Amino acid sequence: MKGKVTLSIAALTLALTACSPPESGGGATGTDGPVPEKPGKAVTLNVLDVAGNLQLTQGMIDEFVSKNGDVIEKVTYTKATAPELVGKIKAQQDANRVDIDLVLTGVDGLAAGIDQGLWLPLLPTHANRLTGMAAYLPGAEAMQKLAGDNGVTITYYPSGPLIEYLPKNVPNPPKTAQELLDYAKANPGAVQYARPSNSGPGRTFLMGLPYLLGDSDPKDPENGWDKTWQFLKELDAQITLYPSSTSETMKNLANGSAKIILTTTGWDINPRVLGTVPKEAKIGTLEGFHWVTDAHYAVVPKGVSTDKQAAVLSLLTSMLTPEQQAKAYDKGYFFPGPAIKDVPLTMAPQDSQQAINEYGRPEYADLIANNPLEVPLDAKALVAAFDRWDREVGGSKVKK
Numbered sequence: 001m002k003g004k005v006t007l008s009i010a011a012l013t014l015a016l017t018a019c020s021p022p023e024s025g026g027g028a029t030g031t032d033g034p035v036p037e038k039p040g041k042a043v044t045l046n047v048l049d050v051a052g053n054l055q056l057t058q059g060m061i062d063e064f065v066s067k068n069g070d071v072i073e074k075v076t077y078t079k080a081t082a083p084e085l086v087g088k089i090k091a092q093q094d095a096n097r098v099d100i101d102l103v104l105t106g107v108d109g110l111a112a113g114i115d116q117g118l119w120l121p122l123l124p125t126h127a128n129r130l131t132g133m134a135a136y137l138p139g140a141e142a143m144q145k146l147a148g149d150n151g152v153t154i155t156y157y158p159s160g161p162l163i164e165y166l167p168k169n170v171p172n173p174p175k176t177a178q179e180l181l182d183y184a185k186a187n188p189g190a191v192q193y194a195r196p197s198n199s200g201p202g203r204t205f206l207m208g209l210p211y212l213l214g215d216s217d218p219k220d221p222e223n224g225w226d227k228t229w230q231f232l233k234e235l236d237a238q239i240t241l242y243p244s245s246t247s248e249t250m251k252n253l254a255n256g257s258a259k260i261i262l263t264t265t266g267w268d269i270n271p272r273v274l275g276t277v278p279k280e281a282k283i284g285t286l287e288g289f290h291w292v293t294d295a296h297y298a299v300v301p302k303g304v305s306t307d308k309q310a311a312v313l314s315l316l317t318s319m320l321t322p323e324q325q326a327k328a329y330d331k332g333y334f335f336p337g338p339a340i341k342d343v344p345l346t347m348a349p350q351d352s353q354q355a356i357n358e359y360g361r362p363e364y365a366d367l368i369a370n371n372p373l374e375v376p377l378d379a380k381a382l383v384a385a386f387d388r389w390d391r392e393v394g395g396s397k398v399k400k
Helices: 014-018 054-067 082-094 107-116 131-135 138-147 177-186 200-213 226-236 246-255 265-274 306-319 322-329 350-359 363-369 379-397
Strands: 043-049 072-079 102-105 151-160 162-165 260-263 282-284 291-299
Touching: 043 054, 043 306, 054 072, 054 151, 054 306, 054 322, 082 102, 082 107, 102 107, 107 138, 107 291, 107 379, 131 306, 138 151, 138 291, 151 200, 151 265, 151 306, 162 265, 177 200, 177 226, 200 226, 200 246, 200 260, 200 265, 200 291, 200 379, 226 379, 246 260, 246 265, 265 350, 291 306, 306 322, 322 350
Parallel strands: 043 072, 043 102
Antiparallel strands: 102 291, 151 291, 162 260, 162 282
C-alpha cells in the first residue's frame, strides 16, 4: 500500500531534474485550435503519476494502447510526488516545451495546479466525448465538482476515518471519540496515527474529527474546529511519537506497539492482502461518523498538442467505461475504486475478486450506503489545518 502525498508545494528534487525528458512522440505540435476526434498519426503519450494511481489504472491504459495503435503508439510512465508536480510542469511551460501529456493526481496536485493556472480546461468543451462522467457515483460526482473544468475524476473511494485494531489486543474497541480518548489515557502510546500531511489516514482523521465531535464548521479549521483542536491536544498528551508514514503505523499495529490506529478502507484491505497486517485485524467507526472521500484525477497541462489532447480524450472515454473501471478494484488499494455506477466486483479481474472476497469486509457495503459522504477541505483550508497541527499539536513529535 502506497502512502498519500502531502498538499504542500515544493521545488523539484535533484533526482527528478536529472531525469532525461520523455519522448515527445509524433502527431501535430499545435496546442491551440480545435481538437480532432483522433490524432493525425499515432502519438507517444507521456504520463506522470503523482498519486499512486497507476496501481489502479495502468491496466486500463495499457489495454487501450494495445487495441488502439492508430491513436497511441506507446506510453511512457513516470512517477513523482505531488509537491514536485507544480515545479516540474511550470518549468516545462516556461521553457515552451511541455513533455508531460497527462498527469494522474490526487486533490492536492490538482488544486496546486489550478492555483497556478497549469491545466487545460477539459470541460465543458469536451463533455460530449466524456460520456462516462454522466454515470458517476454520487461521491465521485461531488469530487468532480472540486476539479471544476480542469480535471476528470477517474477513480474514487469513500476513504475513512476508521479505527483498526487486533481483537486479541483490544477486545472492547471504542465506539465514540470520547471512548477513544479515554482508551488512550488508560493506555499511553497505544493509539497511533501518522502526521496528517504525510498520511492519507492521518489526513482523513484530521478532517473527519469535526463531524465526530459536532464542531461548529467542519470546513473551517481556523474558526470552526474548537472541539477538534482541543481533542487532538488531549490525545497528543498520550502519544510519544507520530510516525512519518502510514506504513509505519501498519507495522506497529502488527507488532503490537500500537493497539489502535487510524485507517481507511484501502489501508485496511491492502496491507492485509500483502501480509503487512494480520488478516484477523478488525475495523470500526465512531459515533457521528461521516466519510471524508477521496479521488484521483486526470489533468492535461497547458501546452500539450491538440493531437495529444485527442489521444487523451479517447483514452479517458475508454477508462470511464464499466469494463475498464472494474480494474480499479485492484487488491483493495483504493477500495472500492470505480468512480462510476454499476461496476460490481464480479466484473473485476479474477485476482481482484479473490483478494476482495478474502480480505474485504461485508460491513463496508452498509457503511458506504448509510453514512454521509463529505468532500475534503479545499487546498487553502487543508494547508492551514496541516500547519496548525504541526505548530500546536504534534509537529515536534514526528519521527524523523
